[in-house]
Amino acid sequence: MNAAALEISGLTKRFGGLVVTRDVSMRIAPGERRLIIGPNGAGKTTLFNQITGDLQPNSGCIRMFGEDITKLKTRHRVARGLARTYQILTLFPQETLLHNVVLSLLGLRLERWDPWRILANRSDLFDLAQDSLQQVGLGASGRRRVAETSYGERRRLELAMALAQKPKVLLLDEPLAGLSPEERNGVSELFAAIPRDVTIIMIEHDMDVALAFAEQITVLHFGQVIVEGTRSEVVSDPRTREIYLGE
Numbered sequence: 001m002n003a004a005a006l007e008i009s010g011l012t013k014r015f016g017g018l019v020v021t022r023d024v025s026m027r028i029a030p031g032e033r034r035l036i037i038g039p040n041g042a043g044k045t046t047l048f049n050q051i052t053g054d055l056q057p058n059s060g061c062i063r064m065f066g067e068d069i070t071k072l073k074t075r076h077r078v079a080r081g082l083a084r085t086y087q088i089l090t091l092f093p094q095e096t097l098l099h100n101v102v103l104s105l106l107g108l109r110l111e112r113w114d115p116w117r118i119l120a121n122r123s124d125l126f127d128l129a130q131d132s133l134q135q136v137g138l139g140a141s142g143r144r145r146v147a148e149t150s151y152g153e154r155r156r157l158e159l160a161m162a163l164a165q166k167p168k169v170l171l172l173d174e175p176l177a178g179l180s181p182e183e184r185n186g187v188s189e190l191f192a193a194i195p196r197d198v199t200i201i202m203i204e205h206d207m208d209v210a211l212a213f214a215e216q217i218t219v220l221h222f223g224q225v226i227v228e229g230t231r232s233e234v235v236s237d238p239r240t241r242e243i244y245l246g247e
């Protein structure tokens with residue numbers, strides 16, 4: 001069997017007495033589109049934070065393409081091809097869109113503490129940033145400042161920042177939150193256009209868009225995997241209805 005893009009085994013995270021992820025295991029194949037759903041407080045974001053290394057689990061293991069990354073620092077996971085967007089936007093509002101993407105790229109590079117060298121001779125970074133803006137429909141907006149953009153444009157920018165890193169595994173945390181129905185459709189078309197060499201794991205509450213996107217769905221509840229399977233298996237499972245739809 002080929003190595004999974006991401007394999008999580010027995011992941012447990014406690015905050016004091018509260019167990020936020022409880023013995024969570026899942027296997028996500030290369031190229032898969034996986035949706036993670038569950039009620040508020042189910043532990044979805046905490047799971048993402050452990051995958052990225054923002055939080056250390058109390059026990060369990062995370063492998064990316066066969067390599068144990070559980071103890072790696074976030075930047076080393078990023079260097080191996082992990083990227084994420086955040087539920088809360090993390091942009092520099094007074095900078096231009098193009099500069100925001102370039103800044104996100106600099107996080108990857110060794111020379112990030114030497115800005116003069118970068119500015120003198122890094123047209124490659126600006127080209128990469130421009131391509132990524134193009135990819136999310138913001139190709140003509142690179143010179144605008146983030147402060148002048150709409151919320152929907154910022155969410156696209158955030159996606160451009162993640163895509164600019166040429167990720168192998170992309171984590172999207174509620175990428176449609178706060179968007180109008182038209183913006184949701186536009187952004188979900190962008191997801192559909194992301195090539196299959198990128199594995200995508202999405203947390204999302206908007207079921208219409210998320211179900212159209214997902215091939216496999218994992219339902220979390222009180223930190224545990226309750227249901228997992230294909231879209232139709234999960235939707236028809238009575239436990240999903242009970243937990244997630246409150247029926």
Ligand SMILES: Nc1ncnc2c1ncn2[C@@H]1O[C@H](COP(=O)(O)OP(=O)(O)OP(=O)(O)O)[C@@H](O)[C@H]1O
Binds near residue numbers: 015039042046047
């Ligand atoms: N740093 C922390 N310290 C203590 N408790 C925390 C911490 N981070 C999260 N929690 C708790 O862990 C639980 C799970 O939170 P988490 O944000 O992972 O849930 P979620 O499924 O992403 O929810 P939502 O859909 O509301 O974003 C919640 O009860 C939350 O209050």
